Amino acid sequence: METYLAEWMHIGLRWLHLVTAITWVGSSFYFNRIDRSFRPPEPPIDRVSGHLWSIHGGSIYNYRRYPLGPGFVPGQLKWSKWESMGTWVSGALLLAVIYWWGASVNLLSGSSPLSPASAIGISAVSIVASWFIYDALCKAIANDRILIVVLTIFFGASVWGFSQLFSGKAAYLHTGIAMGTIMAGNVWFVILPGQRRMLKAIDDGTIDDFDVGADAKRRNFHANYLTLPVLFAMIGAHFPITYGHDYGWLAFILISAAGVSIRHFFNTMHAGEAKFGYIALGAAFILATMLLIAPKHLFSERSVSAETVDLARVERIRTERCTPCHAENPTFEGFDEAPKGVTFENLAKMSLLAANIDQQVVLTDTMPPGNLTEMTEKERAVIGEWIAQGAPAE
Ligand code: HEC
Structure with a gap:
């Protein structure tokens, strides 16, 4: 509620x-x-320093600028302040x-x-x-x-x-x-x-x-x-x-x-x-x-290690670091719903968002926010490797 x-x-x-x-x-x-x-009016107008014609919405408008006012305080004066x-x-x-x-x-x-x-x-x-x-x-x-x-x-x-x-x-x-x-x-x-x-x-x-x-x-x-x-x-x-x-x-x-x-x-x-x-x-x-x-890999091929990434490890990172928030029913305090509707029930779901995850988790450390689930640098590297290998789900 x-x-x-x-x-x-x-x-x-x-x-x-x-x-x-x-x-x-x-x-x-x-x-x-x-x-x-504004340009000076031709012929000059008393107290007017600038003059402009303008057209908008089917009417022609005539503006004048009085730097020191027209000589009296106009009865209807529009102010710009509440904006x-x-x-x-x-x-x-x-x-x-x-x-x-x-x-x-x-x-x-x-x-x-x-x-x-x-x-x-x-x-x-x-x-x-x-x-x-x-x-x-x-x-x-x-x-x-x-x-x-x-x-x-x-x-x-x-x-x-x-x-x-x-x-x-x-x-x-x-x-x-x-x-x-x-x-x-x-x-x-x-x-x-x-x-x-x-x-x-x-x-x-x-x-x-x-x-x-x-x-x-x-x-x-x-x-x-x-x-x-x-x-x-x-x-x-x-x-x-x-x-x-x-x-x-x-x-x-x-x-x-x-x-x-x-x-x-x-x-x-x-x-x-x-x-x-x-x-x-x-x-x-x-x-x-x-x-x-x-990002570094923009200009050079991202290096992929010869070893296939350990999916059980990626899986563990998912459940320990991500799903406390990104789940149908988050367990992390203060989260009643998955943030932005993003849920990671399984690796296949994560794989779909690989590019986004790369951005938030590997190239930057914006996720988890405030690193609230205490993700380590090592784990970020594992996710990076997983993505570099095509983010396989199985
Ligand atoms: C503490 C809760 C929490 C944890 C843990 C968490 N996230 Fe998030 N995540 C959020 C919030 C909040 C947002 C929305 C951020 C915003 O609005 O800028 C978000 C947004 C995202 C988005 C962006 C969705 C979009 O399209 O804008 C991705 C991708 C994401 N998280 C991935 C992850 C991954 C991967 C992990 C695990 C490594 C993770 N998150 C862990 C709270 C969390």
């Missing part, structure tokens, strides 16, 4: 998180695109349901130096700390270039540090959460207060002296470039070939660099001077990542 309800909570939160994130990223991309597409709040809150709840509730399975790896309780504590503290560290860095470093270098090091160190403490997928996820928290924090603690000050200045008639400040501008800029890395963090956490690799943290940094580069291409395109070189640069980062984490 409890696991069944937890599954529904999981489905509901994930759905909500996806929808709110789409609205947030969508409106952010949309405004960014409009903003970079970020909805995404952050649904994400935080999802984190609690999946990674805190299931800490030993999802948060910890087999080699984590932490207990579940201390891992949860570090997870929670890291989220809050990411905002305060970022905010302090923005305030302390006036030079934009230096700030970007420092922030890159900060995120790189985060994913490396998390991967020393947590499971690979939790390391990806927590780095993504740090970025998302920073983006949401920027909206609520910097951008919205700035906008309220702006409206007040319009009301007070002091708007012509108003300056949103360099800080607000660069935070918008950071959010723009963090979007693709955050989205990669979220989906990358579902792919053991990335997070499960020893250099998974480096793969994360390289793919994030690809994301930043691709985002930059779109920014140049919206501004009317597309620089395709940035797409090529992004592709080069992805290619470098593919080479970095390619």
Whole structure:
């Protein structure tokens, strides 16, 4: 009963998180695109710095940008704020349901130096700390270039540090959460207060002296470039070939660099001077990542030992290390049903999923999660040998 309800909570939160994130990223991309597409109106219009015609869904739209407002506070003013709040809150709840509730399975790896309780504590503290560290860095470093270098090091160190403490997928996820928290924090603690000050200045008639400040501008800029890395963090956490690799943290940094580069291409395109070189640069980062984490046997034949693998041994590994969870009626505490519906009643069933098992058990050690059934390196090698010999069932 409890696991069944937890599954529904999981489905509901994930759905909500996806929808709110789409609205947030969508409106952010949309405004960014409009903003970079604006051209000065011809003939000039009072207080308007940019102008754009657009067509969508059977109507033609006319946008104008008033950097300091139209001279009055519009009666009907649409704000963008609940998208970020909805995404952050649904994400935080999802984190609690999946990674805190299931800490030993999802948060910890087999080699984590932490207990579940201390891992949860570090997870929670890291989220809050990411905002305060970022905010302090923005305030302390006036030079934009230096700030970007420092922030890159900060995120790189985060994913490396998390991967020393947590499971690979939790390391990806927590780095993504740090970025998302920073983006949401920027909206609520910097951008919205700035906008309220702006409206007040319009009301007070002091708007012509108003300056949103360099800080607000660069935070918008950071959010723009963090979007693709955050989205990669979220989906990358579902792919053991990335997070499960020893250099998974480096793969994360390289793919994030690809994301930043691709985002930059779109920014140049919206501004009317597309620089395709940035797409090529992004592709080069992805290619470098593919080479970095390619499994060894990709470029050379996998060596197969002359001796036929001992099936009784494989069978023992199956029942001792896998079927406590992957069975019709799991015996492992906390599992009411086979995870992802994957059951291994016999070797024939395992053989069907050999490629997947190779990925999760031999090439990476993502299975068993947190190495909860204490599989040895020797046993992983036996499974590898069994797969190399064609994963025979008998
Ligand atoms: C402690 C419980 C547990 C044990 C023991 C365990 N698994 Fe898993 N397994 C899981 C969970 C949980 C998932 C789902 C992971 C996810 O959602 O990312 C999973 C997913 C998988 C998948 C991926 C299914 C898919 O298509 O995504 C494979 C393959 C797999 N396990 C193989 C194994 C093998 C082989 C063993 C034994 C060496 C094993 N597992 C031991 C809990 C376990």
